[in-house]
Amino acid sequence: MSWKRHHLIPETFGVKRRRKRGPVESDPLRGEPELMQLFPRGLFEDALPPIVLRSQVYSLVPDRTVADRQLKELQEQGEIRIVQLGFDLDAHGIIFTEDYRTRVCDCVLKACDGRPYAGAVQKFLASVLPACGDLSFQQDQMTQTFGFRDSEITHLVNAGVLTVRDAGSWWLAVPGAGRFIKYFVKGRQAVLSMVRKAKYRELLLSELLGRRAPVVVRLGLTYHVHDLIGAQLVDCISTTSGTLLRLPET
Amino acid sequence: MLGFLSARQTGLEDPLRLRRAESTRRVLGLELNKDRDVERIHGGGINTLDIEPVEGRYMLSGGSDGVIVLYDLENSSRQSYYTCKAVCSIGRDHPDVHRYSVETVQWYPHDTGMFTSSSFDKTLKVWDTNTLQTADVFNFEETVYSHHMSPVSTKHCLVAVGTRGPKVQLCDLKSGSCSHILQVVFAGHRQEILAVSWSPRYDYILATASADSRVKLWDVRRASGCLITLDQHNGKKSQAVESANTAHNGKVNGLCFTSDGLHLLTVGTDNRMRLWNSSNGENTLVNYGKVCNNSKKGLKFTVSCGCSSEFVFVPYGSTIAVYTVYSGEQITMLKGHYKTVDCCVFQSNFQELYSGSRDCNILAWVPSLYEPVPDDDETTTKSQLNPAFEDAWSSSDEEG
Numbered sequence: 001m002s003w004k005r006h007h008l009i010p011e012t013f014g015v016k017r018r019r020k021r022g023p024v025e026s027d028p029l030r031g032e033p034e035l036m037q038l039f040p041r042g043l044f045e046d047a048l049p050p051i052v053l054r055s056q057v058y059s060l061v062p063d064r065t066v067a068d069r070q071l072k073e074l075q076e077q078g079e080i081r082i083v084q085l086g087f088d089l090d091a092h093g094i095i096f097t098e099d100y101r102t103r104v105c106d107c108v109l110k111a112c113d114g115r116p117y118a119g120a121v122q123k124f125l126a127s128v129l130p131a132c133g134d135l136s137f138q139q140d141q142m143t144q145t146f147g148f149r150d151s152e153i154t155h156l157v158n159a160g161v162l163t164v165r166d167a168g169s170w171w172l173a174v175p176g177a178g179r180f181i182k183y184f185v186k187g188r189q190a191v192l193s194m195v196r197k198a199k200y201r202e203l204l205l206s207e208l209l210g211r212r213a214p215v216v217v218r219l220g221l222t223y224h225v226h227d228l229i230g231a232q233l234v235d236c237i238s239t240t241s242g243t244l245l246r247l248p249e250t
Numbered sequence: 251m252l253g254f255l256s257a258r259q260t261g262l263e264d265p266l267r268l269r270r271a272e273s274t275r276r277v278l279g280l281e282l283n284k285d286r287d288v289e290r291i292h293g294g295g296i297n298t299l300d301i302e303p304v305e306g307r308y309m310l311s312g313g314s315d316g317v318i319v320l321y322d323l324e325n326s327s328r329q330s331y332y333t334c335k336a337v338c339s340i341g342r343d344h345p346d347v348h349r350y351s352v353e354t355v356q357w358y359p360h361d362t363g364m365f366t367s368s369s370f371d372k373t374l375k376v377w378d379t380n381t382l383q384t385a386d387v388f389n390f391e392e393t394v395y396s397h398h399m400s401p402v403s404t405k406h407c408l409v410a411v412g413t414r415g416p417k418v419q420l421c422d423l424k425s426g427s428c429s430h431i432l433q434v435v436f437a438g439h440r441q442e443i444l445a446v447s448w449s450p451r452y453d454y455i456l457a458t459a460s461a462d463s464r465v466k467l468w469d470v471r472r473a474s475g476c477l478i479t480l481d482q483h484n485g486k487k488s489q490a491v492e493s494a495n496t497a498h499n500g501k502v503n504g505l506c507f508t509s510d511g512l513h514l515l516t517v518g519t520d521n522r523m524r525l526w527n528s529s530n531g532e533n534t535l536v537n538y539g540k541v542c543n544n545s546k547k548g549l550k551f552t553v554s555c556g557c558s559s560e561f562v563f564v565p566y567g568s569t570i571a572v573y574t575v576y577s578g579e580q581i582t583m584l585k586g587h588y589k590t591v592d593c594c595v596f597q598s599n600f601q602e603l604y605s606g607s608r609d610c611n612i613l614a615w616v617p618s619l620y621e622p623v624p625d626d627d628e629t630t631t632k633s634q635l636n637p638a639f640e641d642a643w644s645s646s647d648e649e650g
Contacts, residue, residue: 063578065537065578068535135483169494
């Protein structure tokens with residue numbers, strides 16, 4: 001019998017005194033700077049803004065629905081942008097808006113000074129970003145509301161700011177994120193295989209973090225561990241010796 | 251609970267409150283009980299279960315061997331140990347039995363005189379319960395994955411059928427025709443329909459889920475197309491991009507309306523379950539975490555009814571995961587089956603859950619009751635003596 005079900009009983013009956021629970025409502029905004037610190041800026045020579053994944057936020061905030069709602073609020077306020085990372089439809093990257101703007105400005109404008117992209121990208125950053133907080137943009141939105149021509153949209157795709165999703169719709173993207181995604185996917189597989197090769201396919205968290213990271217893991221073990229726990233690719237079991245990470249049976 | 255009872259007695263609180271609180275407490279205590287069993291008749295995995303909505307007494311089960319069995323769930327013996335017996339069954343020797351696996355069975359919503367069953371042999375059969383004969387057979391061109399008849403409707407007798415083709419077909423039981431087809435070339439589904447479900451709130455609203463990752467809500471009176479295609483990202487609605495809206499990132503396997511019909515739950519092979527507002531199609535963004543789903547055909551899950559916070563019971567591999575519907579919290583995993591669980595149904599009168607799996611068993615999950623208090627009789631002292639050691643000699647006084 002799981003202990004978890006019983007906490008609903010006093011709530012239903014309303015008679016038992018509620019035990020004071022610790023801060024359950026932990027704010028993702030507080031957790032994100034910590035996660036952003038884990039992102040290795042030096043690896044990409046500051047060309048990429050620090051990207052945090054949604055699954056990492058889930059590993060910090062125990063209630064996922066609350067985390068989702070708070071992230072959505074932050075997105076609506078314009079503090080963060082959520083970006084679709086190509087390898088998995090569910091993996092969303094979270095970037096602070098100012099970071100995104102400064103990095104994209106620097107890197108794209110440096111790379112394409114004088115080329116036709118520059119104007120389109122400037123226009124995009126100035127008009128579309130503040131106005132529309134979504135992950136994706138549609139054809140008629142771009143042409144009618146923001147006044148982009150087809151050629152300008154092609155420039156944006158070439159510059160790496162937009163990625164094609166379907167005929168007539170595009171995802172927001174981070175230029176130069178290809179390397180990050182490559183390191184991320186390889187690193188995730190490497191950390192998972194570390195757990196898989198262990199006897200009984202389980203490892204104590206402290207032991208995992210104490211091991212030397214294999215060469216493939218360029219983003220850091222802690223970064224990947226947060227992501228694995230949040231994405232439920234490993235089960236997190238608390239034992240008397242600390243947290244245990246175990247591969248799920250299914 | 252005594253507080254609730256006295257409050258109800260004095261009129262301080264609504265009687266419904268006690269009922270809901272006690273129902274919730276019983277659902278939170280669901281577990282396997284050695285005293286409750288369901289007779290094992292099926293020789294193959296069990297694909298579908300349905301409990302009749304009138305009394306909650308009879309249960310139908312359909313198996314992958316094509317057999318349909320009718321069980322009586324009521325415990326009329328005075329003992330606590332009870333096996334739910336099969337009242338009758340449509341076995342392999344019946345002339346009208348389905349040739350292949352039965353995918354969905356459903357009681358006629360208004361009484362137990364009739365039930366419908368659909369199967370991979372491309373037919374939907376309507377059975378008369380008392381004589382166990384087919385009253386009507388509808389033939390289709392493709393295998394049938396799922397069918398559903400509206401539980402509340404009194405104005406129509408339409409059965410919605412989801413097949414391997416992209417068109418949703420509606421069969422009319424009154425006239426025997428299956429000519430009404432819901433398919434519009436641009437806005438219809440593109441791959442097989444894995445699940446269909448009528449709304450328990452409105453007579454004419456139908457939800458369909460397909461392998462092309464889309465869930466559509468239809469009003470069957472409207473010929474021009476679907477009402478809403480559910481979009482998981484809650485993007486801005488515009489006609490041009492209806493085609494890009496997906497409800498899940500994989501096939502959508504199962505659909506279930508909540509008992510008041512205001513929300514819709516969907517599960518997909520992207521291992522996610524989503525809760526939607528059924529009036530405007532908005533994703534409520536409740537996050538249930540990873541809900542493992544490898545099923546290639548439909549997954550039948552169910553929602554509790556009558557508790558203060560509703561629960562959803564989803565088959566998760568060989569266990570059943572229980573979540574609260576509106577907050578997404580996982581309550582527990584019910585472990586007991588040996589192989590993949592395919593279907594589960596909830597009996598709301600007694601708060602019991604019945605689940606069928608590929609290991610040919612139906613398990614009954616019963617709220618754990620208190621241990622019975624031992625009786626304080628003299629009979630117990632006598633029965634403690636093993637009859638093998640009892641003295642078989644009569645008393646010497648009697649013989650004289």
